Amino acid sequence: MVLGAEGDGTGCVLDGPDAGMDAALGALYGGGGAVKRGSAGRSGGLGGSAPNVARWLGDIRTYFPAPVVQVMQRDAIERLGLAALLLEPEMLEAVEPDVHLVGTLLSLNRAMPETTRETARAVVRAVVGQLEERLSSRTRATLSGALDRSARTxxxxxxxxxxxxxxxxxxxxxxxxxxxxxxxxxxxxxxSAQAVRKEVVLCIDQSGSMAASVVYASVFGAVLASMRSIATRLVVFDTAVADLTDQLDDPVDVLFGTQLGGGTDINRAVAYCQSKITRPADTVVVLISDLHEGGIRNEMLGRVAAMKASGVEFVALLALSDEGAPAYDHEHAAALAALGAPAFACTPDLFPDVMAAALEKRPLPTP
Structure with missing residues (x-):
């Protein structure tokens, strides 16, 4: 840092790594723009071009730790409209993979050229691998204990x-x-200790606001599917319903089978899940949705009530993410709670405990 210069009226001019950090922050958040090294003048923005953005992505990975880089990438996509640039393989190779980036890539899935698809899958697979490493062992241990307790006689x-x-x-x-x-x-x-003891249906809203939840639910679906004593079904929906159960052995295939950003027909999705239940007393249905229903509300609530009456454990999660509760339909949440299906947001770390409680038919550990 050089003292005594004009430098923005502060009496100092940044140089070296400090100037680089300030330039990276200024290009994204403004404040006069990016600092030019060796000059007191300032100019701003990423310029909207791939070379500038690629250079900026490299800079922030140099100057900031990974969690900060992930936040800045997310802000750049939202504030500067850089999503389209992620369709270029060179750009994807420069980014720091995280759950939110995966959500953005999945929203671009239908527009993604073949030249980018393999790079995108590699990015998604890296994030899925990290999540599986973090979550799978505890999930299996927690649910295996719950299954053992529920199977005692x-x-x-x-x-x-x-x-x-x-x-x-x-x-x-x-x-x-x-x-x-x-x-x-x-x-x-x-x-039947080695046979299927419980059935779990994960029913996931794939509207754009649920991107992180879709990522986490796909990972958990793969973990559950790997447990022989649980028969797992994974259903995603917008205004249509897609059953992705046959892809559960690879959560990356599941994620690329989703289509983020459509409308929402919860009633149709719940009806499909209801039609697949053969052992209601041994079944847990997990609806992951912000409950902004575009279908027939009363029919949806009636189906949930019927499932509950038949012995199904019904869990409504407003989100399955690290961010907490999103914007959601409070009226629908209250209606589900009145039926004995409280609706609440759930972090990935809490999800195994929620599932264990549901499998044992005991009160859920709501936050």
Whole structure:
């Protein structure tokens, strides 16, 4: 930093890395524009050209940590309309991958040229891999515990008795003179321990505002589908309904099978999910939507009420993202709550606990 110069009326002029950081911030957020190194003059903006943007993306990755870079990229896309430039492979190679960038790419999916598609898939796969690494182990452990608890029976066959739990539950019946425990209650699992115990339907609103939720739900769908004791179905919808269950082994395929940005017909989606339920008492339906319904409201609520009455556990998530509750339809949320299906936003870290509670039919851990 050089003291004593004019430099914006502050009495100093930035140089070196400080000037570079100021230029990167000024190009995006204004304040007179970007600093030109070695000069007190200032000029602004990214110029809307690919070379300028690519250079700026490289600069911010040099000067700022990854979380800050992700915020600045998101702001650039929203403030400066740079989404179209992401259709160029060179641009995608320069960005810092994150959930919001994936959402933007998915919204551009239909306009994406073949020359960009493989690069875009690589970016999406990198983000999905990070999310799976972060979320999969805890999800499997939490849900496996919930399934074990829900499958316990007090009348197991001899070969299915869980002797460790049985002894601990009957310690008060220990007979010192015989040096043994006389169990009054046996704990064990039924013969279906290795079979499908529960069915989960993830029903995801793919309107533009739900982009992050679609990404996280696809990752969780793949994790659930990898568990043999859970039969998982994944349904996405706007005004139409698409069943992507056969693609659950690869969440990247699921994501590229979505079409962000359409209208919303929750009633049609709920009707489709309802038609696929064969074991209501063992089924959890998770509707992930901001509840801005474009279909028939009363029919949608009637279907939810019917599913609840048949024994289905119905969970309504306004968002599945790190950002908290989005703008949502408060009237529909209140109507679902009155049916015993509270609607709330859920972070990805809380989702395994919500699912575990639903599988065990106990109160949900709402924030």
């Amino acid at each position: 007090s009348r197991p066959r001899h070969a299915d008795i869980d002797w460790d739990r049985t002894i601990r539950a009957n310690l008060k019946h220990y007979l010192p003179e015989h040096r043994t425990v006389v169990p009054e209650r046996l704990i064990g699992h039924g013969r």
